[in-house]
Amino acid sequence: MRQGNEIGSPPAIEPGEFGRPEGGWRLKLYKVIFEADTRAGRRFDEALIVAILLSVAVVLLDSVADISRDHGAALDALEWFFTLLFTVEYLARLACVRRPARYATSFFGIVDLLAVLPTYLAIVFPPTHALIDVRILRLLRIFRILKLSAYIGEYRLLGAAIAASRRKIMVFLSVVLMIVLIAGTLMYIVEGPAGGFTTIPTAVYWAIVTMTTVGYGDITPHTPLGRILASLMMLIGWGILAVPTGIVTAEMTAQRFGLKLPATRTCQECLSEGHDADARYCKQCGAPLPDYVRV
Numbered sequence: 001m002r003q004g005n006e007i008g009s010p011p012a013i014e015p016g017e018f019g020r021p022e023g024g025w026r027l028k029l030y031k032v033i034f035e036a037d038t039r040a041g042r043r044f045d046e047a048l049i050v051a052i053l054l055s056v057a058v059v060l061l062d063s064v065a066d067i068s069r070d071h072g073a074a075l076d077a078l079e080w081f082f083t084l085l086f087t088v089e090y091l092a093r094l095a096c097v098r099r100p101a102r103y104a105t106s107f108f109g110i111v112d113l114l115a116v117l118p119t120y121l122a123i124v125f126p127p128t129h130a131l132i133d134v135r136i137l138r139l140l141r142i143f144r145i146l147k148l149s150a151y152i153g154e155y156r157l158l159g160a161a162i163a164a165s166r167r168k169i170m171v172f173l174s175v176v177l178m179i180v181l182i183a184g185t186l187m188y189i190v191e192g193p194a195g196g197f198t199t200i201p202t203a204v205y206w207a208i209v210t211m212t213t214v215g216y217g218d219i220t221p222h223t224p225l226g227r228i229l230a231s232l233m234m235l236i237g238w239g240i241l242a243v244p245t246g247i248v249t250a251e252m253t254a255q256r257f258g259l260k261l262p263a264t265r266t267c268q269e270c271l272s273e274g275h276d277a278d279a280r281y282c283k284q285c286g287a288p289l290p291d292y293v294r295v
Contacts, residue, residue, distance in 0.1 A: 019098025161251035211237035
């Protein structure tokens with residue numbers, strides 16, 4: 001099995017990529033840490049998600065001056081608790097796979113390392129403490145934990161549709177770029193520096209903000225002609241936002257039946273993986289498969 005997919009986005013971990021141990025304590029630990037189709041594996045991953053959320057909450061609270069001043073010692077203790085917890089978990093992942101180097105250099109392996117490294121680096125370089133928030137990336141595992149195979153399938157479908165639409169989207173963006181350049185230049189001519197449009201890039205910035213319907217309001221037209229141009233930009237922006245959605249939707253419709261939903265079921269006899277959710281027997285050795293449990 002491969003980690004990643006055809007469009008280059010990191011889905012949930014595919015454990016077979018790192019090598020499943022043949023037996024002993026490493027296999028037992030592997031089933032708990034990497035396999036979400038067991039009760040122990042689900043409980044482990046659910047507890048891990050709670051720990052990740054709580055650790056990120058600690059970092060967020062620590063950034064508030066009043067809370068940090070009144071409860072700084074407790075927050076520091078909690079941070080070190082979570083750091084040690086994630087350190088043990090990271091080392092356990094390395095210990096229970098047959099190819100630890102491959103896991104350590106994988107997407108989630110690097111994220112796991114970054115989840116604990118900032119706290120240790122903060123001892124020497126305190127500003128790096130803010131990097132602890134990278135732990136939130138580990139919540140991508142939730143797709144494997146909850147067995148949202150349908151959602152993962154739609155995720156891959158969306159990614160494939162975006163990849164197939166990239167040429168059309170690039171053409172669309174080039175048209176938008178021309179519109180904002182022309183509109184910005186016209187607004188610079190109409191309003192000029194006296195109206196706040198000091199340069200053409202500034203006027204183009206206004207055109208982008210107006211077309212995307214953000215409307216910061218830091219630069220506004222004052223002349224009647226400028227307001228007419230602004231009104232046209234608003235109407236164009238309101239209508240043009242739906243174009244990329246239509247392009248991607250068309251590609252999703254065209255590719256809807258071309259992708260097969262992934263599966264993570266494991267045969268307990270030969271340890272082969274990737275069996276379909278409705279499979280009753282292993283496609284490698286023919287042994288009966290355990291019942292597929294939907295969470």
